[in-house]
Amino acid sequence: MRNSLYKKNIISINDLQRNELELVLKKSAILKKQPAPNLLKNKIIASCFFEASTRTRLSFETAVYRLGASIIGFSDGNNISLGKKGETLADTISVISSYVDAIIIRHPQEGSARLAAEFSNNIPVFNAGDGSNQHPTQTLLDLFTIQETQNRLNDLNIAMVGDLKYGRTVHSLTQALAKYKKNKFFFISPDALKMPNYINDTLLENGISWIRCQNIEEIISEIDILYMTRVQKERLDSTEYANAKSKFILHSKMLKNARSNLKILHPLPRIDEIDHDVDYTPYAWYFKQAANGIYARQAILSLVLIENHF
Amino acid sequence: MQINKLQVEAIKCGSVIDHIPSQIGFKLLSLFRFTETEKRITIGLNLPSQKLGKKDIIKIENTFLSADQINQLAIYSPCATVNYIDQYNLVGKIFPTLPKKIDRILICPNSNCISHNNCITSSFLFIKKLDNNMNLKCQYCEKEFSKNIVLS
Numbered sequence: 504m505r506n507s508l509y510k511k512n513i514i515s516i517n518d519l520q521r522n523e524l525e526l527v528l529k530k531s532a533i534l535k536k537q538p539a540p541n542l543l544k545n546k547i548i549a550s551c552f553f554e555a556s557t558r559t560r561l562s563f564e565t566a567v568y569r570l571g572a573s574i575i576g577f578s579d580g581n582n583i584s585l586g587k588k589g590e591t592l593a594d595t596i597s598v599i600s601s602y603v604d605a606i607i608i609r610h611p612q613e614g615s616a617r618l619a620a621e622f623s624n625n626i627p628v629f630n631a632g633d634g635s636n637q638h639p640t641q642t643l644l645d646l647f648t649i650q651e652t653q654n655r656l657n658d659l660n661i662a663m664v665g666d667l668k669y670g671r672t673v674h675s676l677t678q679a680l681a682k683y684k685k686n687k688f689f690f691i692s693p694d695a696l697k698m699p700n701y702i703n704d705t706l707l708e709n710g711i712s713w714i715r716c717q718n719i720e721e722i723i724s725e726i727d728i729l730y731m732t733r734v735q736k737e738r739l740d741s742t743e744y745a746n747a748k749s750k751f752i753l754h755s756k757m758l759k760n761a762r763s764n765l766k767i768l769h770p771l772p773r774i775d776e777i778d779h780d781v782d783y784t785p786y787a788w789y790f791k792q793a794a795n796g797i798y799a800r801q802a803i804l805s806l807v808l809i810e811n812h813f
Numbered sequence: 814m815q816i817n818k819l820q821v822e823a824i825k826c827g828s829v830i831d832h833i834p835s836q837i838g839f840k841l842l843s844l845f846r847f848t849e850t851e852k853r854i855t856i857g858l859n860l861p862s863q864k865l866g867k868k869d870i871i872k873i874e875n876t877f878l879s880a881d882q883i884n885q886l887a888i889y890s891p892c893a894t895v896n897y898i899d900q901y902n903l904v905g906k907i908f909p910t911l912p913k914k915i916d917r918i919l920i921c922p923n924s925n926c927i928s929h930n931n932c933i934t935s936s937f938l939f940i941k942k943l944d945n946n947m948n949l950k951c952q953y954c955e956k957e958f959s960k961n962i963v964l965s
Contacts, residue, residue: 515955593932614927614953621933634925636955701957704942 508806512620512628516639516675521682524646530802531647531795542805543572549603551595552631553580553610558771558793559631559641563607566800575603580610593622600626605808607631627807635669641770642675644799645730648792649680652766653727657683660725662716664691664751665732665776667698672770673732677702681709688713689722693747695739719753724760729753729786731769731776748775755780768792821857827874829896830886835859837889838869844889844918845882852876865892884912888964911947914938919949919963926954937963 508523519527548567552560560578567574577583583595592615599606600623608619609631616630616637632638650656661680663673667690677698680686688706690698690713697715706713716722719729734747752775753767769777769789781787833841838858842848853874862868878895886893887909897905917934928935928951936952948957 517955591932592927610927611925612927612930613923613925613956614951617953618927618933633927634954701948707943 506806506810508803509808509810510625510627511807512616512623513639513803513807514616514620514628514630515637516642516679517637519639519679524643524679524682527643527799527802527806528647528650530806531643531798532651534801534805535795535798538569539805540569541571542801543567543570543808546570546572546604546808547602548572548574548804549599549606550574550576550578551599551606551608551610552576552578553583553592553608553615555579556609556632558796559609559638562793562796563629563631563640563800566797566804569797570801570805572604572804576607592618596622596628597624600624605629605804608633610634629803629807632671635671637675638671639675640796640800640803641672642679643803644792644796645672645676645768645770646679647799648766648768648788648795649728651795652788653764656680656686658685659727660687660689660722661728661730662689662691662719662722662726663698663730663732664719664753665734666696666738667692667732668696669735669738670732670770673730674699674702676730678705681706681711686711689716689726690714691716691719691722691751693734693739693743693750695743696734696747718750720757720760723757723765724762727762727764727766729765729767731767731773731789733772733774733776752776752778753781754778755784758784758786761786821855821860821870821872823901824853824855824872824874824898825901826899827852827872827876827897828878829898830871830873830878830890831868831894831896832862832864832892833869833871833890834865834892835867835869838871841869841871841886841889845885847871847873850876881912881916883907883909885909885915885918887911888915888960911939914952915949921951921954921956922958922962923951923954923956926951926956928953 596619605627607629608616610633613634613636616633620628667673736744765786766788767786855872857870859867883895895907896903916936919935921928937949940948940950947960949963950957
């Protein structure tokens with residue numbers, strides 16, 4: 504299989520073709536079974552976190568270390584020249600690109616990773632989250648987890664619950680799964696946090712059906728994947744939040760009619776949308792999903808930085 | 814037609830953007846940065862038009878619009894025509910077609926988009942929807958907006 508990801512910027516899941524997604528999933532599975540510690544020996548990678556994101560940063564940095572590369576960078580955007588002295592993001596990236604072999608960037612503004620790629624002098628850029636826009640490696644680890652648990656990425660019934668309006672993980676995952684046939688989506692959210700129309704239109708354009716539902720219990724017996732997200736308190740007024748919060752909390756008793764293959768995923772952090780009693784059911788897969796982030800990130804880093812990857 | 818000729822004088826050489834919907838002419842002047850040129854520009858607003866009822870017209874001397882600029886006109890004035898004039902003669906007539914991409918002239922409605930506060934220019938792709946409407950997708954923040962939201 505030709506490695507078309509070599510030297511490519513990983514900015515948006517929409518930039519990746521289906522064969523490229525499959526290449527990453529294949530590589531992730533190989534790395535999970537057979538760690539290859541020296542794949543990126545002598546490479547230096549910058550980890551530029553302009554906003555806090557402990558899990559994503561540690562996951563990326565673990566992936567870098569496991570591949571034998573070195574890492575430089577920062578995890579507090581307020582404590583660097585850009586924050587303190589007013590340097591532009593473009594200048595910051597332009598300089599860092601002359602030090603390293605790849606740049607991982609997390610930034611609160613949408614489009615920042617694409618901008619970084621324009622100023623990185625052909626040094627590959629990995630988007631570790633740009634505002635509410637994209638988080639492609641989260642989607643890759645989600646796809647890897649779904650394929651690992653269901654043995655396929657098509658013909659699946661997927662429920663997405665919570666903040667579907669601002670949740671970039673559900674947007675990207677929906678767009679990625681829309682590349683596969685016969686998937687069906689169930690969207691469960693407060694009215695104020697519905698899936699945006701442009702995502703729904705993308706599904707229709709790909710001939711994929713979706714339906715809005717009122718609660719989890721009405722569809723629990725039909726679904727293979729239950730993707731929970733946090734209803735964000737700051738997005739709703741206090742009454743709306745109180746109603747939404749109580750309506751979309753998953754308890755183990757709600758899983759009694761679940762299919763045996765059901766897996767519950769969550770991008771984390773979990774606040775209170777999944778009761779802790781669910782953790783002890785065979786359906787809870789969110790911590791294993793987070794662990795898969797290492798393999799998916801190792802896979803994408805090595806595919807972008809090494810041409811002959813197998 | 815006689816009234817038009819009297820109100821907006823002919824140019825010897827350059828471009829005439831005709832059949833601009835009324836109220837749009839002035840907007841085009843600033844959007845396409847025609848106000849920043851030192852070329853002589855004449856503009857007619859709310860002129861009578863058989864086709865549109867009322868129209869605006871812009872004449873720019875010694876300037877020939879690029880293909881990109883002409884196609885960008887289609888966003889605001891789909892019926893506009895661009896006439897090239899040389900020695901007072903019409904030497905070309907172009908009907909703008911909607912471009913696939915539009916750079917520089919629009920502002921992303923998403924206030925958290927990086928295109929607002931850095932040394933870059935905006936870039937939008939036209940996306941045709943199932944209902945035949947057109948959306949504009951920001952190349953940076955990847956958000957899609959209906960044409961009216963971006964143009965307002």
